[in-house]
Amino acid sequence: MRVQSSATIPDRVVSSGSSHHPGSARIGTALAAVGVLAFSGSMPATVYAMRGLDPFLVAIGRAVLALVVALGFLLIARAPLLPPRRDLGSYAVIALGVVFGFPVFSGLALYGGASTSHSAVVIGLLPAATAVVAVLRAGERPRAAFWTASGLGALSITVFTLSRGGGHVTTADLLLVLALGSAAVGYTEGARLTRTTPGWRVISYALVVAAPLTVPLTAWLALTTAPSLTGESMAGFLYTGLVSMYLGFIPWYAGLAQGGIARAGQTQLAQPLLTLAWAVLLLGEPFDPWTIVAAMAVVVCVAATQRTRAVIPA
DSSP states (O other), X not given: OOOOOOSSSOHHHHOOOOOOOHHHHHHHHHHHHHHHXXXXXXXXXXXXXXXXXXXXXXXXXXXXXXXXXXXXXHHHTTOOSSOOGGGHHHHHHHIIIIIIIHHHHHHXXXXXXXXXXXXXXXXXXXXXXXXHHIIIXXXXXXXXXXHHHHHHHHHHHHHXXXXXXXXXXXXXHHHHHHHHHHHHHHHHHHHHHHTTSOHHHHHHXXXXXXXXXXXXXXXXXXXXXXOOOOHHHHHHHHHIIIIIIIITHHHHHHHHHHHOHHHHHGGGGGHHHHHHHHIIIIIOOXXXXXXXXXXXXXXXXXXXXXXXXXXXXX
């Protein structure tokens, strides 16, 4: 039995059922775009956080910070603090993908020397990965034009990556591939649940399910890694915990559920360009024309994919 809430977090604003209406698809895409904007600052924020904190502490600890906010939202909404038992498996998959997998692998890639701009372009493969997982797991069947546009975007990013590595794939690139694969699984599973459960509850319950691991690990890492609490490290850590790990998922999951996982997920093709802008403005990272060309190529693919429709079986 679902608890009806009269609190200030209206479920109607953050949840949505799947719909075939074009207007609903546009709203879903817009919501997903808000999530992408929030996520675009994640890598620069991670770099800031690691200027004083251990990469594992940043990756795991931000989930504990987000957990505090999630529990607060659940209490205000008078919602159950634990997810339905029937959905525990799905929430475990989400936790493995977006609470552990993506933060750890992407953080290690950045810590190992990958630049924010390079990482952002590689992670641009995420929409294609999400679309594939959506087909396998959520029953979506995008049309041929959709796959063509997605494939061209993925090809552009692959050529860019190989050209930067002298024709070879680096360890950092492999870590980034693991990160995007983890995120694709977590995004898809979360979007499936968001069709019937508000997006803020989905990410909240994923954090709750992960808590038996994230809380003790964070405490141990905080005691053994000698963190340096500078202004930069704390600002970065707060962003990754509050925005990247929680608030950004509310419009993101709602957008994927309402606009179609494969279709609305393509808005993330714009994320490399956004992250490039943050890397220049916040980190002062240099970039060359080929970086901009690769980023713009995926932006063009965003426009192309939005002219197609993901068909979702009833």
